[in-house]
Amino acid sequence: MRFIAYERNGTRGLAVADQAGRHWGLDDGGDGRLERAIAGGRDGLKDLAAALLKGEPIDPEAVSFLPPLSSPGKIICVGLNYADHTAESSIQQPDYPTLFGRFASSLVGHGAPIVRPNVSDALDFEGELVAVIGRGGRHIPQSAALDHVAGYSIFNDGTIRDYQFRTPQWTIGKNFDGTGAFGPAFVTADELPSGASSLKLETRLNGTVMQKASTSDLIFDVATLVALISVGITLSPGDIIVTGTPSGVGAARKPPLYMKPGDVCEIEIEGLGVLRNPIAQEGKNTVQAAA
Secondary structure (H helix, E strand, O other), rough: EEEEEEEEEOEEEEEEEEEOOOEEEEEOOOOHHHHHHHHHHHHHHHHHHHHHHOOEEOOOOOEEEEEEOOOOEEEEEEOOOOOOHHHHHHOOOOOEEEEEEHHHHHEOOOOOEEEEEEEEEEEEEOOEEEEEEEEOOOOHHHHHHHHEEEEEEEEEEEEEEHHOOOOOOOHHHOOOOOEEEEEEEEHHHHHHHHHHOOOOOEEOOOOEEEEEHHHHHHHHOOOHHHHHOOOOEEEEEOOEOOOOOOOHHHHHHOOOOOOOOEEEEEEEEEEEEEEEEEEEEEOOOOOOOOO
């Protein structure tokens, strides 16, 4: 099953693809509906798909995509999870996953602009596989870890490099608003090889290949990540794990190659589709009051 979240005429919706690749859905607000279905396990997702297939045809070209999950409870990102990226970063390969958090306020959907902030021109791309937790738990054994994964998606971990390395911890550089592209679809685990292994991953900037790898190159695979993270953190349905990026990032190139307004970045993962985002400049700096 392949689900997309979208907005049309100011209303959120959710759609599912049928066997012919056509989308059917409902403009019913949609917010949180996929999350609730994921928490309901395989039956919950099947019931949601059946309800959406009774809806109206949805043209993906005529809607604005939203992140498949609008507000994950936890966004756990993994750094240095491909040996070639660790090497290009001139860092010794750690023997334990390098974890950091993202906030939902940084997320944008497929087709929406990734925003280069006014305070920096060092906006980098990172193509990554996302694992979506379906069944929560703590102290999850690695042998059962994939039973806790509902499905997968694609992420562009857009990074403001100069801010990332201002401190030993990467939080600020990884959490600028409008830098975390997520989508286009949530694809259930049964559509892919076990653990989403051996999938081709490719990042393209303006049509030129920047990153090319296989998810089999992950140092810590999906099952290992679920097990190790859950040693200390209770995972919940709808949490996402962003599993890391391979070599080829802009910061490692000589000279560095960063995304700029007018560029288009595409991340393609076999079986999951293409996450495509234009790059835009942040608007004039203003003090914004919280709503």
